[in-house]
Amino acid sequence: MEFRRSRAIVPVLEVLPEAGSTNDVLRARAGDLPDLAVLVTGNQTGGRGRLGRDWVTPPGTALAISVLLKPVGLPPTSFGWFPLLAGLAMSRALGPLVPGGVQVKWPNDVLIEGDKVCGILAELLPGMSGLVIGAGVNLVQTREQLPTATSTSLALAGAEVVDPDAVLSAYLIQLSTLYRDFLSASGDPNRSALRDEVVEACHTIGRPVRVQLPSGDDLLGTAVGIDDDGRLIVESDAGRTAVAAGDVTHLRY
Numbered sequence: 138m139e140f141r142r143s144r145a146i147v148p149v150l151e152v153l154p155e156a157g158s159t160n161d162v163l164r165a166r167a168g169d170l171p172d173l174a175v176l177v178t179g180n181q182t183g184g185r186g187r188l189g190r191d192w193v194t195p196p197g198t199a200l201a202i203s204v205l206l207k208p209v210g211l212p213p214t215s216f217g218w219f220p221l222l223a224g225l226a227m228s229r230a231l232g233p234l235v236p237g238g239v240q241v242k243w244p245n246d247v248l249i250e251g252d253k254v255c256g257i258l259a260e261l262l263p264g265m266s267g268l269v270i271g272a273g274v275n276l277v278q279t280r281e282q283l284p285t286a287t288s289t290s291l292a293l294a295g296a297e298v299v300d301p302d303a304v305l306s307a308y309l310i311q312l313s314t315l316y317r318d319f320l321s322a323s324g325d326p327n328r329s330a331l332r333d334e335v336v337e338a339c340h341t342i343g344r345p346v347r348v349q350l351p352s353g354d355d356l357l358g359t360a361v362g363i364d365d366d367g368r369l370i371v372e373s374d375a376g377r378t379a380v381a382a383g384d385v386t387h388l389r390y
């Protein structure tokens with residue numbers, strides 16, 4: 138895979154021929170790298186997913202992108218927005234490539250007709266000094282190369298051309314723009330405009346959902362919004378619950 142054009146968008150873009158996990162490499166080097174530095178590989182051998190799962194991609198079939206964010210002067214409670222902005226950025230980058238577009242499942246999975254084409258893993262740096270936002274994008278895997286029946290690739294979903302560099306550039310342009318918009322909107326603690334965009338893109342809002350909470354409990358209800366800290370608000374028989382982390386399933390009633 139070749140990467141050509143993305144360097145102008147971010148201060149540091151390093152293409153690794155191979156990496157265990159780009160999130161791990163970037164976290165280890167975060168102290169020496171600037172805000173919005175990016176590591177990318179098309180050959181990630183030890184990818185990690187959310188909730189301790191593996192992220193599996195055969196060499197040369199997928200992109201692994203990790204972006205370092207070092208926002209200055211933000212309260213750590215605001216950090217919950219960044220994974221949502223990454224999901225929105227990726228949905229804008231991938232949406233035009235496939236017939237029928239993409240959907241975002243809260244917090245940041247990007248789906249095509251319900252199947253996962255991109256997963257995002259946001260990890261805090263020690264002392265809340267920043268975050269690493271990792272995104273895995275399934276580009277050209279065949280059905281047999283995907284780990285589950287509910288995952289897909291851009292090629293399988295009907296993208297006519299799958300250019301890794303174009304996907305990378307589009308994502309970085311969208312993410313860096315949203316990130317700068319977020320930082321410059323610090324006068325509006327509710328981030329109303331950005332919140333509206335995230336809610337608009339998030340397919341989960343307005344749907345009946347089951348949320349498997351980190352405690353192991355299940356929450357059944359309807360997703361009705363996103364709160365000031367980026368948490369999903371679920372309305373159930375027990376009232377409203379703000380969910381910071383969990384596995385969401387869209388239910389079809």
Ligand SMILES: Nc1ncnc2c1ncn2[C@@H]1O[C@H](COP(=O)(O)OP(=O)(O)OP(=O)(O)O)[C@@H](O)[C@H]1O
Pocket residue numbers: 186187190191192193194246253254256273275284285287288289384385
């Ligand atoms: N390349 C990949 N593409 C999609 N899913 C992957 C990939 N590699 C590993 N996985 C993992 O396979 C599982 C896919 O599960 P599934 O598509 O059923 O969605 P899910 O359980 O709702 O996922 P999630 O918990 O991320 O919302 C997830 O745990 C995901 O992290």
Ligand SMILES: O=C(O)CCCC[C@@H]1SC[C@@H]2NC(=O)N[C@@H]21
Pocket residue numbers: 157158159160161181183184185186187188190192200201202203246255256257258270271272273274
């Ligand atoms: O479980 C998920 O949905 C999140 C998957 C995140 C995968 C990406 S690939 C780039 C970065 N490096 C990793 O080890 N994980 C993330």
